[in-house]
Amino acid sequence: MANYRKLGWKSDVRRANMRALVTHLLYHGKITTTVHRAKEIRGMTEKLITLAVKEKDNYTEVTKEVKVVARDSEGKRLKQQVDGKSLDVFNTETRTIRKDNPSRLNARRKMLSVLYPVTEVPEDGRRKKALSEKIDMPRKLFEDIAPKYENRNGGYTRITRIGPRKGDGAEMAVIELV
Numbered sequence: 477m478a479n480y481r482k483l484g485w486k487s488d489v490r491r492a493n494m495r496a497l498v499t500h501l502l503y504h505g506k507i508t509t510t511v512h513r514a515k516e517i518r519g520m521t522e523k524l525i526t527l528a529v530k531e532k533d534n535y536t537e538v539t540k541e542v543k544v545v546a547r548d549s550e551g552k553r554l555k556q557q558v559d560g561k562s563l564d565v566f567n568t569e570t571r572t573i574r575k576d577n578p579s580r581l582n583a584r585r586k587m588l589s590v591l592y593p594v595t596e597v598p599e600d601g602r603r604k605k606a607l608s609e610k611i612d613m614p615r616k617l618f619e620d621i622a623p624k625y626e627n628r629n630g631g632y633t634r635i636t637r638i639g640p641r642k643g644d645g646a647e648m649a650v651i652e653l654v
Contacts, residue, residue, distance in 0.1 A: 481516050494520060499592045501633075502613065502621065506652035514635045514651040524590060525632045527583045528617040529625055534580040542571050580618075587614040621653070 483490055497517045501507050502524070509517075546554040546565040554565040576584060594611040597604055625632050636650045 481512050483512060483516070495590055495592055498524070498590060499594060499613065501651060501653070502591070502617065503594050503611065506650060508638070508648060508650050510641075511635070511637060511647045511649040514649045518633050518635065518651065520590060522630060522632050524587055524617060525621060525625055526630070527586060528614075528622040531580040531583040532618050532622040532626070534577045535574045536577065537572050538575050539570055539572050542569050543567070544569050584614045587617060 483493075485493065493513075494517055497507065497509060497513060498520045501517060501521055543566045546567045548554055555562045556565050557563075591613040594613060596609050596611055598607045632654055634652050634654050636652075638648050638650055640646065641648050
């Protein structure tokens with residue numbers, strides 16, 4: 477007997493769908509799916525949140541000198557002519573960055589093995605490619621979700637049954653982050 481629900485899917489399809497559902501749940505905070513799928517993704521989601529809560533403050537801040545392209549008042553790059561070539565002008569800035577400690581880096585990699593990349597597309601639909609931005613899901617877990625559950629020992633999700641689906645009568649549920 478298996479330790480998980482097979483859901484009538486082959487293993488690679490099941491794994492891909494579970495990863496997609498977990499990613500959408502963590503991104504949106506709430507999704508509607510069948511009861512069996514909700515019960516299956518609950519464990520994966522809770523493990524990721526527990527990992528994020530444990531490693532949320534496990535980093536060191538480092539200051540670095542960074543070269544940044546100089547820009548004029550309109551936001552255009554400043555250029556200078558050198559030997560007949562047009563080259564960008566750079567300024568040096570001091571920035572503080574967060575450097576993950578080894579255990580947090582390992583946690584980030586475990587999260588990335590489960591979560592799919594998420595791209596936020598503008599709602600109006602214009603300049604989709606230029607205005608789209610990639611969401612760093614491990615960062616969202618560490619910075620947004622983990623502080624919310626810092627003083628909670630498990631039980632990060634709630635499954636609420638909402639009745640049968642109209643087409644095939646499958647029992648539906650809403651799974652949400654508490």
